[in-house]
Amino acid sequence: MNRPIHHQTVMAVVICTILFMMPLSALAGSDDSVKVGLRYDPSTVNIIEIRNGNDIAVVSLMHQPLLAPHPETGDRVGVLAKSFEILENGKKIRVKMYPGARFHTGDPVTAHDVKFTYEACANPQNANMIAGLLDEIEDIEVVDDHTLIFHFWESYAPWEELMWLGISSKKYYETAGPEKFRSHPVGSGSLRFVERKIGEYIHLEAVEGYPLYEAEGYPFEKIRYKDIKFITVPDDMTRLAMLETGELDLVGEILPHQLKRLQRNKQINIKKSDQVPSLFGLACLPKTDPIMGDRNLGLAIRHGINRQEMVDKIFLGEGYPLYQFLSRVELGYDPSVVVEFNPEIARAFLKKSDYKPGTPLTLTYTSLVPNAPLIAALIQKYLKEIGITTKLQQLEEGTAITYTRNRDKRLGHIRLYGWPGNRDPNIRMLLTLLSTAPYAAVTDRARKVEIDNLILLQAREMDKTKRADMIKEIFKITDFDAVGTVLFGLNMIYAMNERIDYTWTPKEAYFPNLHTIKLVK
Numbered sequence: 001m002n003r004p005i006h007h008q009t010v011m012a013v014v015i016c017t018i019l020f021m022m023p024l025s026a027l028a029g030s031d032d033s034v035k036v037g038l039r040y041d042p043s044t045v046n047i048i049e050i051r052n053g054n055d056i057a058v059v060s061l062m063h064q065p066l067l068a069p070h071p072e073t074g075d076r077v078g079v080l081a082k083s084f085e086i087l088e089n090g091k092k093i094r095v096k097m098y099p100g101a102r103f104h105t106g107d108p109v110t111a112h113d114v115k116f117t118y119e120a121c122a123n124p125q126n127a128n129m130i131a132g133l134l135d136e137i138e139d140i141e142v143v144d145d146h147t148l149i150f151h152f153w154e155s156y157a158p159w160e161e162l163m164w165l166g167i168s169s170k171k172y173y174e175t176a177g178p179e180k181f182r183s184h185p186v187g188s189g190s191l192r193f194v195e196r197k198i199g200e201y202i203h204l205e206a207v208e209g210y211p212l213y214e215a216e217g218y219p220f221e222k223i224r225y226k227d228i229k230f231i232t233v234p235d236d237m238t239r240l241a242m243l244e245t246g247e248l249d250l251v252g253e254i255l256p257h258q259l260k261r262l263q264r265n266k267q268i269n270i271k272k273s274d275q276v277p278s279l280f281g282l283a284c285l286p287k288t289d290p291i292m293g294d295r296n297l298g299l300a301i302r303h304g305i306n307r308q309e310m311v312d313k314i315f316l317g318e319g320y321p322l323y324q325f326l327s328r329v330e331l332g333y334d335p336s337v338v339v340e341f342n343p344e345i346a347r348a349f350l351k352k353s354d355y356k357p358g359t360p361l362t363l364t365y366t367s368l369v370p371n372a373p374l375i376a377a378l379i380q381k382y383l384k385e386i387g388i389t390t391k392l393q394q395l396e397e398g399t400a401i402t403y404t405r406n407r408d409k410r411l412g413h414i415r416l417y418g419w420p421g422n423r424d425p426n427i428r429m430l431l432t433l434l435s436t437a438p439y440a441a442v443t444d445r446a447r448k449v450e451i452d453n454l455i456l457l458q459a460r461e462m463d464k465t466k467r468a469d470m471i472k473e474i475f476k477i478t479d480f481d482a483v484g485t486v487l488f489g490l491n492m493i494y495a496m497n498e499r500i501d502y503t504w505t506p507k508e509a510y511f512p513n514l515h516t517i518k519l520v521k
Contacts, residue, residue: 032226034500034517037239037248041199041232046185047166048120050129053420057511058202058230063166063187064101066114068218071513074275074329074423074506076160077217080109080167080188090155090462097146100213103169104192111148115140116170133162133427155460157467158424190223190515202230224518240495243268249500252511254493255370256316262495270495274320275506278489279327279419280369282379283441286483287407289361292414293442296353297388298482301414302339304346304386305379311488314374319490324475325433327489329507330425331464332471337479346386355388362412363390366397369418370490376416390414405438423507425471429455433478442483451477 036057043051047059060068066081078084080101085094101109120126122134136159139151152159166187173181185193190211191204205227211220231248233239240258242248244265254262254270262268282301286293307321326333363380365372373394380390393412395403403411419428434455435443445451451474458470478484496502499521505512 031499032519034225034228034519035247035249036228036230036511036514037233037242037251038230039232039234039236039239039253042202042230044182045193045196045202046182047117047168047187048126048128049182051127052129053510055129057514058204059166059185060164060189060512061191061204061228061514062185062189062193063168064109064189065164065166066095066097067160067163069164069505069508069512070217071219071503071505071516074508076163078215079218080114081163082216086462087149088155090157090159090460091152093150093152093159094143095148095150097148098213098215099146101188102212103172103188104186104207105169105172107169107171108145109167109169109188110145111142112145113167113170114148115142116173117165117168120168120173121165130162130165136162155462157459157461157464158426161422161424161426191228194227199232201232204228204230221516223515228514228517243495243497246497246499248497250494250496250502250517252492252494254495256318256493259316259318259493267498268495269498269501270493271503272318272491272493273504273506274489274491275329276492276504277327277329277420277422277507277509278319278492279322279325279486280375280488280490281322281325281417281419281486282363282484283415283417284484285407285411285413285415285441287441287443288409288411288413291353291355291359292361293444293483294353294355295480295482296349297355298484300346300350300353300355300386300388301383302346302482302485303342303349304388305382305485305487306341307488308341310375310378314371314378315488315490318493319488322486322489325428325478325484325486326425326475327419329423331423332425332468332475334472334475337475343386350387357387358389360389360391361414362393363414363416364393364395364400364412365416366395366400368397368400369416372416375487379416404441420509422509426459429471429474430459433474442481445477445481445483447477447481 040054042055042058044055045058047063050059064079067076068079070077080097081095082098083096087094103109118140121128122131124131136152136156137150138153141149141151169186172186190207192207194203194205196202206223233242239251243251262270284292284298311319323337323339363376365376376392380392383390431437432439434440435448435452454470454474458467461467461470492504494504500517501520502517
């Protein structure tokens with residue numbers, strides 16, 4: 001005989017009440033497991049095929065690199081590498097490795113594995129995201145099992161930016177074959193691969209006995225949890241809801257307007273960092289219309305936009321104005337450079353320009369920039385107040401990139417952009433400031449020869465102080481030209497439930513050093 005309906009209802013209410021009163025830790029599953037929510041599904045679990053930054057957070061836990069960011073300072077320090085010696089003014093770099101590292105198969109990590117990994121990542125067939133940068137390396141010479149020499153075509157100043165690749169096992173590739181090597185990766189990191197379900201999750205488990213050796217500058221720690229799952233949840237609000245229910249333990253890239261909801265929950269710990277790569281701005285496009293190369297028009301735009309108000313209104317103060325084509329964590333950043341918001345000065349520059357009042361300038365934006373429609377609308381308002389007419393245009397990011405590369409006039413006069421960033425500006429300068437670069441907005445600066453030479457020379461200058469001075473000089477020239485306006489950077493906002501504690505590593509962009517997560521409940 002079935003139980004009466006009203007009894008079932010009462011029992012359901014009781015169960016729901018108990019669940020509601022339970023702490024998040026009880027809903028989270030295993031007490032020693034950690035679940036991280038990702039907006040985008042990683043494209044691979046293999047270091048050789050990484051396509052974007054979202055892959056790095058996962059892959060870096062499985063594979064030790066020569067250099068890794070120190071969890072507290074963000075400075076790159078040796079993990080597999082015991083020492084580096086710069087030879088022939090930077091054309092050669094000798095690396096000595098620690099002898100104690102082991103792959104998850106038990107095999108030792110050797111210089112032969114480093115050579116194998118770098119050559120595989122540089123192979124165009126693998127479409128690795130940094131394959132182009134690895135072209136700087138002419139050859140890798142293995143001296144012995146734990147010593148190798150990187151041979152560069154020319155001295156290469158940002159060589160440290162090539163040393164973060166996690167190392168894969170040459171022997172495993174040869175014995176397991178390409179398919180298993182790709183689908184079931186083996187590294188020497190603190191966590192090993194368990195399972196991947198595309199579009200759903202990636203499961204890793206802690207390696208018993210890790211670490212096997214001590215590194216002089218890197219603080220190896222025993223993993224405080226049993227395993228970790230990276231769960232793909234594309235919708236922002238769903239990720240936050242799963243954090244609150246305990247289905248997720250850690251979520252990053254939270255937008256400021258989403259904070260109020262989390263701030264009401266005392267079981268959620270919210271953290272922020274302004275020491276991450278972040279750069280948003282306006283690119284002026286003289287190839288669309290020569291008027292956009294007019295210095296006075298550029299200065300009018302720069303002085304006519306209230307960056308602080310933009311950060312306060314749209315991002316609720318979770319950011320900061322920027323005035324140079326550099327993020328806060330990049331080499332060459334100068335906090336003393338400031339552009340005054342002053343509509344009166346902006347109007348004076350506009351009168352000196354060749355801009356004809358009433359001429360509409362097309363302002364293009366894409367979904368790459370958070371809250372892009374609001375930003376574009378506010379910029380339109382600022383420019384209207386100083387006498388510049390704009391019309392807004394929304395494009396898909398892929399279309400905008402194609403138009404940029406082809407210098408297609410359909411891109412418009414001004415483009416709102418975001419740069420994911422790095423700690424070294426070399427890549428961005430080569431791609432966007434060099435007059436012959438594929439994404440250069442300006443190809444005929446008055447001091448084109450000078451700035452081109454400086455960009456090429458800074459990449460070869462091994463003295464960091466001299467190189468920083470060269471980079472500052474490059475941006476003095478671009479500041480004077482005033483073609484384009486840098487707007488702001490944003491804080492990295494991330495949150496976790498009360499079960500765990502984690503602190504973002506400075507200078508890093510994608511969930512760094514997740515092996516440092518601590519279980520507190």
